[in-house]
Amino acid sequence: MHTKVLISAGLLLFSIVSSAETVFVSLEKDNAIAVVDPIAGKLIKTVNIGQRPRGIQLSPDAQTLYIATSDDDTVLEVDANTLAVKSKLPSGEDPETFAINSAGTHMYVSNEDDNQVTVIDLLTRQAIHTISVGVEPEGIAVSPDNLWIVSASETTNMVHWIDAKTYEIKANTLVDPRPRALSFTADGQQLWVTSEIDGTLMIIDVATKEISQRIHFAVPGLGKEKIQPVGVVVDKKRQWAYVALGPANRVAVVNAQTYEVEKYLLVGARVWNLAFSPEQKRLYTTNGVSHDISIIDLDDHKVTKSIAVGRYPWGLAVKP
Amino acid sequence: MLTVRLLLFYLLLLSLVCSNRLIASEQQEIKIAYLTQEQQVPSALSNLEPFITDKGLQGALLGLKDNNTTGQFTAQNYLLEQVIVPIDGDVKQAFAEILEQGVRLIIVNLPAEQLLQLHQLNNNQALLFDVATRTDAFRHNQCLSNVLHLLPSRAMRADALAQYMLKKRWNRWFLVTGNTAEDALYAQAIKRSAKRFGMKIIAEKKWLHTYDARRTAQSDIPVFTQVDDYDVLVVADEQGLFGEYISYRSWLPRPVIGTQGLVATAWHRTHEQWGAVQIQNRFKALANRYMQEQDYAAYLAARAIGEAVTRTRAVDAVSVKAYLLSDRFKLQGYKGKPLSFRSWNGQLRQPVLLAAPTSLVIAAPLEGFLHPTNELDTLGYDQPETHCQ
Numbered sequence: 001m002h003t004k005v006l007i008s009a010g011l012l013l014f015s016i017v018s019s020a021e022t023v024f025v026s027l028e029k030d031n032a033i034a035v036v037d038p039i040a041g042k043l044i045k046t047v048n049i050g051q052r053p054r055g056i057q058l059s060p061d062a063q064t065l066y067i068a069t070s071d072d073d074t075v076l077e078v079d080a081n082t083l084a085v086k087s088k089l090p091s092g093e094d095p096e097t098f099a100i101n102s103a104g105t106h107m108y109v110s111n112e113d114d115n116q117v118t119v120i121d122l123l124t125r126q127a128i129h130t131i132s133v134g135v136e137p138e139g140i141a142v143s144p145d146n147l148w149i150v151s152a153s154e155t156t157n158m159v160h161w162i163d164a165k166t167y168e169i170k171a172n173t174l175v176d177p178r179p180r181a182l183s184f185t186a187d188g189q190q191l192w193v194t195s196e197i198d199g200t201l202m203i204i205d206v207a208t209k210e211i212s213q214r215i216h217f218a219v220p221g222l223g224k225e226k227i228q229p230v231g232v233v234v235d236k237k238r239q240w241a242y243v244a245l246g247p248a249n250r251v252a253v254v255n256a257q258t259y260e261v262e263k264y265l266l267v268g269a270r271v272w273n274l275a276f277s278p279e280q281k282r283l284y285t286t287n288g289v290s291h292d293i294s295i296i297d298l299d300d301h302k303v304t305k306s307i308a309v310g311r312y313p314w315g316l317a318v319k320p
Numbered sequence: 321m322l323t324v325r326l327l328l329f330y331l332l333l334l335s336l337v338c339s340n341r342l343i344a345s346e347q348q349e350i351k352i353a354y355l356t357q358e359q360q361v362p363s364a365l366s367n368l369e370p371f372i373t374d375k376g377l378q379g380a381l382l383g384l385k386d387n388n389t390t391g392q393f394t395a396q397n398y399l400l401e402q403v404i405v406p407i408d409g410d411v412k413q414a415f416a417e418i419l420e421q422g423v424r425l426i427i428v429n430l431p432a433e434q435l436l437q438l439h440q441l442n443n444n445q446a447l448l449f450d451v452a453t454r455t456d457a458f459r460h461n462q463c464l465s466n467v468l469h470l471l472p473s474r475a476m477r478a479d480a481l482a483q484y485m486l487k488k489r490w491n492r493w494f495l496v497t498g499n500t501a502e503d504a505l506y507a508q509a510i511k512r513s514a515k516r517f518g519m520k521i522i523a524e525k526k527w528l529h530t531y532d533a534r535r536t537a538q539s540d541i542p543v544f545t546q547v548d549d550y551d552v553l554v555v556a557d558e559q560g561l562f563g564e565y566i567s568y569r570s571w572l573p574r575p576v577i578g579t580q581g582l583v584a585t586a587w588h589r590t591h592e593q594w595g596a597v598q599i600q601n602r603f604k605a606l607a608n609r610y611m612q613e614q615d616y617a618a619y620l621a622a623r624a625i626g627e628a629v630t631r632t633r634a635v636d637a638v639s640v641k642a643y644l645l646s647d648r649f650k651l652q653g654y655k656g657k658p659l660s661f662r663s664w665n666g667q668l669r670q671p672v673l674l675a676a677p678t679s680l681v682i683a684a685p686l687e688g689f690l691h692p693t694n695e696l697d698t699l700g701y702d703q704p705e706t707h708c709q
Binding site for chain 2: 223
């Protein structure tokens, strides 16, 4: 009797914990998002959303989910609890990725075909500015102090430093060919940038805007050209950084203090983007070609599970 | 009071002059010439495909545009001088004039014989970007100094096809060759690849363009293609004078590859991967048509110059060439791998696309074709095979 109660209490507790975290995955070719319970390891449902969804991110309060539906030329504002579309933001043409400031008041969208960045006021839902940048802007990020918007252009091979108040480009950092993703460290001192074509990871010093470190990857038994870094994230303590290596099908674990690559974790095929769990206990990866996501346990750096989600998973957002 | 005002005025004037000088000394100008000659409209099998007169030029223009977008952040301005020689004009004269003007970066869209003449005339003064030839000799035993070749050679194309045929185990080939000199060169490349990858050419026939009224595609091809059993029919018809007739009309139901059917090409309108959609869209917006191989080559030529100039801030031919042939040069070419130049023959290393008319089949080099230094060098003449330095 007592044990039964205990067990059911335990189950109840477990189910509360398991429903506490939801992963949303944009599915580029399914025109949908997948809703995943990562603790139970289950795909809960797939929701049709719009054409070619790619960039996906939650508002700072985690109540709103923003999804760039590139072929609909808009960023959708979606209720993160009901998944009902609230509005379509004027993102400009072919939005792929975007960044949101920490206050949740402004969104910055890369318009890849038009060589510009569109600034959207999230309160009025108006596009308030466009900024001309280099050819094929993709990766975009806002510094933790909200002073800088950084945009990487894939063909110009530059990181543009945009003043978040005046929207003027104040500096440009020339980087290795085809820069993809950008990620600020939590202390705002460094910007980590991946180069897909050169296979490198660059660390830019925010104060000088110059490259201070360059990290190379080598996976035994794998050709150099297979290593095409895309997504990069750095943990809050700046202890570890994780880099998705694309067709190398691995996530590199980089010591963010010594800049040594300590491990390569085998995940799914063509690993693309990365996202932390809320407490940074786990890392989720989208694997574009194997149509699944992988879950990495960050305590012991082991891949614990992969979950099939749908065709061409692109990005992910994690709701606490 | 007046003197103070005057002083202020002078100070203002001085600062204006200074700032102007600052801008002038920082702004760099990069002059590139694009040289081509108008062409006689060749005979064609079908009037569905229009003859494109500006193949190559539009690619160069897009490359310039991309360079100048980057240039606004680096204070570099690229100018393209278009030299389009009339059919009866003198190309050598036009080339000499470009040299006289001091332009040292020249994109050349001309056939092999003319490129050879310009190379002699050039005498290593300018760096030439060949966006037209696929001549194996230029990559193998007749290498041209100060010429970089942007398009895959015939050997690279044939190797790409052979790799895929090996994967499919379609090892028995029937080779059909047209009667132009280019067709013979293409057939030669096919034979080299067949030997390299262990393919067997079970029969070889030459297509003769006779004007016998009794001969029609429907009646002639089935008779012509009666040979021993084979897996694929390889056709060598670079101008497209008969190759399209073979599919669906051959005696045996076999796929056609080569210059028609499944083709090996640097670029194709069905190519979408690795960001290719972006450049396909940009090109279509600019030129109102699909990007052709020569456009892609000219685009890459302009972009290669842009990369060299952005990274080194040098604009002279010697520095640009040194950078382009160095290990540092890696060009994004929308084909998933960094492109670079082979130091021994100036050939651009690149994946070769294998495409059917409306679908991209695969990109070579294929998985599993290994190379000690760079898998792209499994296509075409590798360093140990070439007589070039």
